[in-house]
Amino acid sequence: MLNLSVKSPNHRICGRVISRLLLLSFGIFSILSVHSEEQPLQGTPIDITGIEDQLLENVKAHLDVQDETLTFSTLGLPRSNEYILRKSNAALQAFGYYRPTLDLTGDHRHWYLTIQPGPETKWQSIDLKIKDNIVLPEALSNLVNNLGLVTGQTVNHERYQTTKNKLLSTARHKGFLSAHFSTSQLIVAKDFTTADIHWVLELGPRYTIKSVQFSENKFSGDLLQSYVDIQQGDFYDADLLVKIQQQLNRSGFFESVGIDQDIDDQHHTVAVTFDVLSRAKYELKTSLGYGTDSRGRIGVEWKDQQVNLEGHRYSIAAEANSLSQSVAFIYRIPLQTPGSEWLGRASYQIKDDSIASSKISSFESRWIIKQSDFWTQQFAATIATEENSQNATIESYLEYLVPSWQVDYYSTRDPFRAEKGFHWRSIVRMSDDVISDPTLDFWQWEQNLKWIQPISEHWRFLSRTSVGLTIMKDQDFINNMPTSYRFFAGGDTSVRGYAYQTLGPTNNLDEVIGGKYLFTQSLEVDWQFKDNWRWAWFVDAGNAFSSDTNQSLYKSVGTGIRWVTPVGSVRLDVAKALDLTEEWRWHITIGPDL
Known part of the structure; x- marks a missing residue:
């Protein structure tokens, strides 16, 4: 039992204060005790009915409802009915509903909120005045003429504020650094059926x-x-x-x-x-890598970043993996348009593939012309000699000149970080008997399309298509076509589930020799389950073939993990070939999705 002795008026006052504090503490303790026994401390369950879609989501956001639970305050106390009604009204007004009917029942153990939004408030007039009578920059003029706020449209406070902020930021970006709104009014009619906007934007001097x-x-x-x-x-x-x-x-x-x-x-x-x-004038780089097609890879590169004041650069690089060994000298000269350059490349490469062992010496002259943020053209000419041997016996010796033309189009300015868009690439190559020996008279056309389309906030659809066509006599193709210009399928960036370049026409020894035509298609869906991490499922199909060979498509299915980095995605895939008795195969690739 608690006894309080009161001996004087002052003591009586102190006693009443202490008693009330004890009662208040007891009441709070009782409320918290009920919650600790009947539900977790994180919040109060709440059912909201009568509204849906974005209106419901906005009410939940204002109330801080998580998993159908109204979270406690920062002090850990249940929310009051006044808080629920006030926040719900604010959420509804933001979408133009100024006369809702709210029916709140229940208590701190479980709330039940029924909402009738009532009639919408619509824009009656939108009055924007530019005080300074000047010719507006195109970006600002386009925005003024297309505000996105339309008479008769339901009032939306978020769109109202976004449009206002965009007007001000665009004006300042275009040189009106002292721009401000001298008048900014949103006037709602007394009957709440309509609302008017009155804006006066003072641009001031243009810097x-x-x-x-x-x-x-x-x-x-x-x-x-x-x-x-x-x-x-x-x-x-x-x-x-x-x-x-x-x-x-x-x-x-x-x-x-x-x-x-x-x-x-x-x-x-x-x-x-x-x-x-x-950058430092000189740079030395060494690299180690691994790919499921080329296996282990080691490389070294020496760069001179500034040969002269005009920005000339050169590099010398050597690389070796299980499929090839190469050394190359590259010289770059910038052209007048930013992003454009001339590139000269001299290289020597030894390749070991299913056809033969090849020794290729080449010189390439390439003009890369960046026409805009989206379009790039490349004009190139490659002069090369290629010696092909099998079992230490030289089977053929080729000398050829192959001019080419390449066009790239990106639908986005930053393909390394693209979440939506496509990349189209078209390449045309040719040669003729006059400029090559032996007979190498051909035309070749290659098309590649990569496409990314968001499905929802965390899901994407990706597609990759490659088509190749060669116009050349069949016998000349078999005997004389360089391996670099034959089409193959299979591998990390082709039909996963099959080894690198194992799909295509074969010779009498069942060795894949490459085809005149190519078709590959990849369809993929990925899910972002964590920041910078995605999980993908895919189906691949494709083949390389000639007119008299098997023209069926080989198919595979698989799944994989993607780690998103500033230089593109690191992809680890496992795929199963469906048309051959192949084991599950691992594939590792690095690079942008586009």
Whole structure:
């Protein structure tokens, strides 16, 4: 028993305070005791009926409902009925429902909330005034003419705020650095049936470029100017500056590129400095790798990153794996358009495959022309000699010149991080008796298409298609076609479940010699089960063939794990061939999905 002795008025006051504190503590303890006995402490179950889809999700988000449970407050106490009604009203108003009917029953053991949203509030008028009477930049003009807020459309507060923020950020990105809304009103009618928007956007002066410079400069002005297509007196454009920064980062000349800006509000100018960190002039790289097709791989490469002020570069590389050994010298000269270059490549390679052992000496001259962020063309000519031998006996000796033309189209600016889009590649090759010996008169056409399509937030569909066609006499193809231009199927990036280049026409000894035609198709679905991790399921089919050979498609199924990195995905797949008595086969590949 608790006894309180009261001896004076002051003591009586103290006694009443202590008594009330004890009663309050006892009440809180009783509530928490009920919850500890009847349900977990993390929250109160709640059933919400009467609404669905995005409206229901928004109410749950406002209430912080997780797994149909209304989470406790930060102090660990159950939420009150006032909190539930207030948050639900706010969630409904955000989607234009200002007159809902809310029926809340139950208690802290289990809440039941029934919602009748009531009539929608719709936009009646949308009034946007640009106070400064000037010609707007195209990006800002397009946004003003297509706000995305339409008369008669249901009020959506999130879209309202997003549009407002986008207007302001676009204006500032295009040089109106002091832009602001002098009037910003959302007026809801008394009967809550309509709402009006009144905006007045004051742009202010448009800032210009005061100067453009680099923190350090080891290259000629002409080279850098080809990337920095902005100069003193031009209007400030943040989007253009970011694009220039990305081009400089991708150029290969710099380790990193940042942007420093000195804003002069008095004269309405911006001094821009590209803060660059140049690469070391010389670089030595060694590499170890493994692929299920080529097995272990070892390589070494020496680079000179800056031969002269014009940005010329060269590298010498040697590589060896179970299928080939090679050494190559590559010289690069940048062209006027950023991302474009001339590349000269001299190489010597020894290949061991199912046909024969080949020794290939070649020189390639290639012009890579980047026409835009999406289109690239390549014009090339390859001069080569190829000696093919079997059992130490030279079977053939080829000398050939093969011109080619390649077109690449990416539907996205950043294929390494693409979550949606496609990559189309078309290659045309040819040769003629006049420029090759022996008879090597052919035309070849190769098409490749990679496609990524999101299905939901965590699921994607991926497709990969390859088609090849060679126009050449059958006997000339069998006797004279270089192995580099024959089509094969099977392997890590072809039909998984089959070994590398094991699908195609064969000779009398049942050795795969490659075909004139190619078709492969891969269909894949993957699921992101954790940040940077995906689990995939796939079906592959394909074959290489000639007009008088087996034209059936070989099929396989499999599954695999993907680890997403800044340079692409690391893929570990296991696949089962369905048409031959093959064991399950492992495949490892690294690279972008597109």
